[in-house]
Amino acid sequence: MSAEKKEPATRYCYHCRTHHPVEEMKLLITKTGSRWRCVKSIEAVRRSKDERDQYGRQVSAANQAEASGRARILNKIQSEK
């Protein structure tokens, strides 16, 4: 006779809407309460954010290059007048 209640080995992941092994889960505290979310989905978001940041830096560098290129052309036009 065992009164021991075994904890379920999985948790419901609100992000994937499925169950994952509890070792892969993280308890997040939100305004509306605590929620279990898998580490994989958290890392995927972090990775995609890094990629977005990198993309943003590339875009702003390209914009800067374009702006300085335009400034050169404008200077050239003005000096030719």
Ligand SMILES: [Zn+2]
């Ligand atoms: Zn998940």
